[in-house]
Amino acid sequence: MGSKLSFGRFALALLFTLPAVAQLDSTALRAKYGAPLNRETFHMPQGFDLVVDYGASNQVCRFEVPADPPPPPNTSGAFNPRRQMQDFLADLVPDSMRGKELRRLAGMTGAFSAFSTTEYERLTISQSESGGNGTIAVIFHAAGCR
Numbered sequence: 001m002g003s004k005l006s007f008g009r010f011a012l013a014l015l016f017t018l019p020a021v022a023q024l025d026s027t028a029l030r031a032k033y034g035a036p037l038n039r040e041t042f043h044m045p046q047g048f049d050l051v052v053d054y055g056a057s058n059q060v061c062r063f064e065v066p067a068d069p070p071p072p073p074n075t076s077g078a079f080n081p082r083r084q085m086q087d088f089l090a091d092l093v094p095d096s097m098r099g100k101e102l103r104r105l106a107g108m109t110g111a112f113s114a115f116s117t118t119e120y121e122r123l124t125i126s127q128s129e130s131g132g133n134g135t136i137a138v139i140f141h142a143a144g145c146r
Contacts, residue, residue, distance in 0.1 A: 061145030067127055067134030098123055
């Protein structure tokens with residue numbers, strides 16, 4: 001009887017400690033994959049998130065926005081989400097920052113999936129669409145971002 005009670009306590013103790021042993025932590029992930037990205041998310045007044053990844057010296061290396069931002073509240077009349085996002089990107093990354101356009105590429109990867117990429121001297125703008133959800137990523141070509 002005493003051994004059954006001891007085994008039961010042992011099994012119960014093991015059951016409660018198992019989740020703690022199975023947990024990942026920052027040290028384990030860093031050992032396996034290296035240093036994490038330095039990332040910030042900005043909630044824009046237009047109602048979408050701007051997710052920014054920084055390089056080693058805190059320069060912006062990459063950022064991502066939705067291809068179709070939500071309509072502003074109390075929108076009356078025509079609203080063009082693609083035009084709004086293009087205007088936002090033109091303000092954030094003007095032509096002078098992009099450099100000369102080098103090439104464009106577009107394609108379909110399935111019935112409801114497509115991508116387009118425009119490469120400039122200093123950055124690349126990639127847009128992907130999948131089932132009505134799209135994102136635009138801007139990737140800078142700076143040496144500290146590779």
